[in-house]
Amino acid sequence: MSDVRTNTIPLEATRQPRFRFDNRYIAPLFITFILLVGHLSYGILESYWKTGLAIGTALACELILGRVFYGKWLNLASAYISGISVGILVRSPAFWPYALCSAISIMSKYVLRVKGRHIWNPSNFGLSVLFFLAPETMAGLSIQWGNYLAPLLVIWILGSIIIWRARRFHISATYVLSFFLFAYLRSLITGHPFESEIAPITGPMYQLFVFFMITDPKTTVKTKWGQCLVAFLVAFAEFIFRLNQVVYAPFYALFFVGPAANLIEIWWDSRRQTGEVSTVTR
Amino acid sequence: MRQQQSLATTDAQSANSRYGVYFQEVSRQIGINFTHQVPKLDSKLDHIMPQVASMGAAVSIVDFDRDGYPDIYVTNSGEGSKNALYHNEQNGQFKEVANDLGIADVNQASSGVSMGAVWGDYDNDGFEDLFLYKWGKPELFHNEGGKSFTRVTDKAGFPAWVNANTAIWFDYDADGKLDLFLGGYYPEDVDLWHLKNTRMMPESFEYAQNGGRKYLFHNLGDGSFEEVSQKLGINTRRWALAAVAADLRGTGRPDLFIANDYGISELYVNDGKQFREVGKDAGVGFSPKSGMNAAVGDVLNSGRYAIYVSNISEEGVLIQGNNLWVPKEGITGDAVQYDNLARDMDVEIGGWSFGAQFGDLNNDGNLDLYLVNGYVSADRNKNYWYDFSKITGGNSTIISDAANWPPMEGRSLSGYQQKKVWLNDGSGKFVNVATAVGVIDNNDGRSVALVDLWNRGVLDVVVANQKGPLLVYKNTAATDNKWTDFQLEGSASNRSAIGAQVKLFWNGKQQIQSVSGGSGFCAQNDRRLHFGLGKNPNVEKAEIRWSSGKVQVIEKPLINEINKVKEPA
Numbered sequence: 001m002s003d004v005r006t007n008t009i010p011l012e013a014t015r016q017p018r019f020r021f022d023n024r025y026i027a028p029l030f031i032t033f034i035l036l037v038g039h040l041s042y043g044i045l046e047s048y049w050k051t052g053l054a055i056g057t058a059l060a061c062e063l064i065l066g067r068v069f070y071g072k073w074l075n076l077a078s079a080y081i082s083g084i085s086v087g088i089l090v091r092s093p094a095f096w097p098y099a100l101c102s103a104i105s106i107m108s109k110y111v112l113r114v115k116g117r118h119i120w121n122p123s124n125f126g127l128s129v130l131f132f133l134a135p136e137t138m139a140g141l142s143i144q145w146g147n148y149l150a151p152l153l154v155i156w157i158l159g160s161i162i163i164w165r166a167r168r169f170h171i172s173a174t175y176v177l178s179f180f181l182f183a184y185l186r187s188l189i190t191g192h193p194f195e196s197e198i199a200p201i202t203g204p205m206y207q208l209f210v211f212f213m214i215t216d217p218k219t220t221v222k223t224k225w226g227q228c229l230v231a232f233l234v235a236f237a238e239f240i241f242r243l244n245q246v247v248y249a250p251f252y253a254l255f256f257v258g259p260a261a262n263l264i265e266i267w268w269d270s271r272r273q274t275g276e277v278s279t280v281t282r
Numbered sequence: 283m284r285q286q287q288s289l290a291t292t293d294a295q296s297a298n299s300r301y302g303v304y305f306q307e308v309s310r311q312i313g314i315n316f317t318h319q320v321p322k323l324d325s326k327l328d329h330i331m332p333q334v335a336s337m338g339a340a341v342s343i344v345d346f347d348r349d350g351y352p353d354i355y356v357t358n359s360g361e362g363s364k365n366a367l368y369h370n371e372q373n374g375q376f377k378e379v380a381n382d383l384g385i386a387d388v389n390q391a392s393s394g395v396s397m398g399a400v401w402g403d404y405d406n407d408g409f410e411d412l413f414l415y416k417w418g419k420p421e422l423f424h425n426e427g428g429k430s431f432t433r434v435t436d437k438a439g440f441p442a443w444v445n446a447n448t449a450i451w452f453d454y455d456a457d458g459k460l461d462l463f464l465g466g467y468y469p470e471d472v473d474l475w476h477l478k479n480t481r482m483m484p485e486s487f488e489y490a491q492n493g494g495r496k497y498l499f500h501n502l503g504d505g506s507f508e509e510v511s512q513k514l515g516i517n518t519r520r521w522a523l524a525a526v527a528a529d530l531r532g533t534g535r536p537d538l539f540i541a542n543d544y545g546i547s548e549l550y551v552n553d554g555k556q557f558r559e560v561g562k563d564a565g566v567g568f569s570p571k572s573g574m575n576a577a578v579g580d581v582l583n584s585g586r587y588a589i590y591v592s593n594i595s596e597e598g599v600l601i602q603g604n605n606l607w608v609p610k611e612g613i614t615g616d617a618v619q620y621d622n623l624a625r626d627m628d629v630e631i632g633g634w635s636f637g638a639q640f641g642d643l644n645n646d647g648n649l650d651l652y653l654v655n656g657y658v659s660a661d662r663n664k665n666y667w668y669d670f671s672k673i674t675g676g677n678s679t680i681i682s683d684a685a686n687w688p689p690m691e692g693r694s695l696s697g698y699q700q701k702k703v704w705l706n707d708g709s710g711k712f713v714n715v716a717t718a719v720g721v722i723d724n725n726d727g728r729s730v731a732l733v734d735l736w737n738r739g740v741l742d743v744v745v746a747n748q749k750g751p752l753l754v755y756k757n758t759a760a761t762d763n764k765w766t767d768f769q770l771e772g773s774a775s776n777r778s779a780i781g782a783q784v785k786l787f788w789n790g791k792q793q794i795q796s797v798s799g800g801s802g803f804c805a806q807n808d809r810r811l812h813f814g815l816g817k818n819p820n821v822e823k824a825e826i827r828w829s830s831g832k833v834q835v836i837e838k839p840l841i842n843e844i845n846k847v848k849e850p851a
Contacts, residue, residue, distance in 0.1 A: 093603030135598030199676025
């Protein structure tokens with residue numbers, strides 16, 4: 001989630017406008033918009049301090065680790081998204097889970113790397129780790145923000161437009177369609193109402209998951225079809241987790257499927273490069 | 283057998299020496315054999331019946347015949363089931379008398395089933411009257427000198443149907459006559475036995491405002507009541523589960539705190555002629571949770587009330603944490619603000635918490651906290667939490683329709699939970715000693731009331747369990763700690779003295795308590811106020827502030843005795 005870098009949108013190179021908006025800031029602005037709409041409408045935040053702590057920790061970690069590992073001050077847009085996501089998705093009466101989750105999220109980018117790539121979406125990693133390690137103290141966001149359909153539709157439409165501009169709409173669309181397909185299958189298998197199976201995706205947690213986590217350019221595979229396949233597999237893994245009554249099914253699904261896909265791609269690239277080198281040598 | 287008794291004695295001795303308190307569950311021994319029954323609601327709810335029909339076990343304490351010994355009233359909720367009034371026979375035994383007195387057979391599908399009861403002397407004749415709230419027709423029974431009860435609901439003018447889960451007596455306008463607050467849970471046009479449709483669930487797990495309306499009945503003094511809630515500024519449709527009235531701002535007037543399920547709590551400050559909701563400004567109405575309890579207690583011996591609100595905490599799924607709202611120092615009056623110190627004081631995590639009450643269980647001079655919990659105890663190996671969390675995250679169009687809720691199929695939902703007996707160490711921390719002091723039941727606790735049942739100077743605990751037994755935990759504390767009790771009777775104030783406050787000063791400390799017309803979850807403690815004093819107390823004075831506004835000072839009140847005080851003319 002933290003690495004939505006929307007600079008894949010081509011810019012007109014010939015014209016130099018007086019003010020050029022940096023596309024890296026579209027995602028942070030959007031997630032801030034979601035937060036503000038949710039909070040000003042319904043007061044969704046546990047507290048300003050907790051959200052602030054999550055954001056502040058993420059920014060501080062990014063600055064320090066960027067300096068230590070790369071010797072420079074990094075752009076903070078990505079860390080801001082991680083922090084704000086943690087601030088929204090973590091639900092705990094305590095303060096420390098907000099700070100720890102943010103710290104783990106950012107650190108994972110620097111520590112858990114394979115051939116120069118980090119393979120987990122940072123906040124997905126941080127959340128999954130804490131869901132596993134500290135279930136007695138924290139939980140994830142699992143409720144609605146308010147009761148009305150209109151704000152929900154606005155966020156979905158706006159999010160879709162932004163993701164479309166970022167050329168990653170196909171990932172979100174594949175996942176959402178797959179989710180509904182598997183929800184239907186679950187409904188057939190369990191005999192539970194279809195409405196109850198699709199209920200989770202109507203909540204804000206999924207808005208963040210769909211628009212920020214699974215579309216993270218740094219932790220998704222490169223090809224368009226590969227990205228669609230991974231999104232489908234995430235939905236499939238979630239389907240399995242849900243049949244086994246795992247509450248945080250989407251997070252765990254991405255936690256396992258995302259890195260696996262990245263590792264396969266890294267291995268495949270490495271093998272191809274080795275083959276090319278061998279051919280040249282011969 | 284002898285070995286078991288020996289072990290129990292050892293446990294009691296050990297707990298007494300360590301904590302100054304030990305409880306023995308004695309209900310059967312004292313003649314109480316009561317099991318709560320649940321209603322069978324509309325068959326459209328069959329698939330989730332255990333969680334809909336999940337309330338109704340309630341207990342309230344009253345000395346209905348003024349013999350000086352507190353009695354116990356307990357509600358039932360099955361259609362045709364009977365409520366019970368256990369008369370204290372003063373010999374250690376209790377006798378069921380509700381049937382003879384006409385307040386037992388009150389649960390029918392046609393008129394609804396009991397959810398709770400509060401006692402107050404609304405006509406100031408010296409005998410406590412019974413207000414019974416239901417999912418159905420609320421009822422008022424006049425106490426005829428402690429010898430019988432007469433149903434006076436029609437004259438009172440109460441509404442035909444309210445799905446209520448909380449009610450409290452209080453005299454909001456200090457006119458000397460008890461008024462009544464009644465809080466709806468399901469909307470009042472929902473008949474749970476004959477549903478028009480299944481769209482009767484909350485529209486959101488944390489932002490629901492489609493619950494029952496609230497009522498404030500102003501006592502007109504002639505046996506009738508005028509409904510004035512909207513006129514006085516109480517206009518909410520949140521899902522109320524608990525309410526408590528206390529002078530939270532030091533104004534002398536009772537403010538009203540409402541703990542709401544599926545949403546934020548509300549604090550209505552009483553300006554004398556009008557109520558204003560200030561929950562958000564005061565800090566208690568910011569974060570929506572699942573409020574199920576409202577009790578007040580001076581936990582820091584600061585002369586001010588903290589408010590305890592119970593919520594839901596289930597490991598790995600939902601950690602709301604209970605709230606202990608402690609007033610900020612140096613701020614009183616309209617600017618009153620609260621901090622949630624539940625985590626700092628270690629009273630935050632209580633499972634699926636319901637009723638809780640403050641009381642000094644070991645007479646050490648600090649208010650302790652007794653909490654009951656557990657929602658649906660069914661199959662121990664099957665859990666409904668996943669499906670519950672799935673549906674509660676849904677949009678209002680999904681969650682509000684019971685037909686969309688996955689079937690429970692005999693699964694538990696936060697069942698078989700261990701109760702909490704939190705002892706206050708006097709330095710800002712509570713320690714849970716439940717099992718060590720003999721509280722080992724894991725029923726689905728709902729309502730808890732504290733009372734000195736045998737006038738021994740220690741608080742006993744009575745617990746009403748959903749679909750379970752009424753438990754009486756006899757306090758067998760064997761400490762040198764002293765105590766003093768206050769039994770108040772109003773004259774210009776309402777005769778029950780509800781709303782009267784006693785501030786006790788001893789050993790350089792102070793503690794405030796008030797006579798309550800209902801607190802906790804569907805409960806009412808004994809009206810008598812109990813103060814633990816610790817060892818070697820030097821009690822300076824008791825300052826009584828009556829709801830009429832009069833202030834009475836009693837120098838050196840009696841220790842280890844009940845101080846019976848009548849409001850001066």
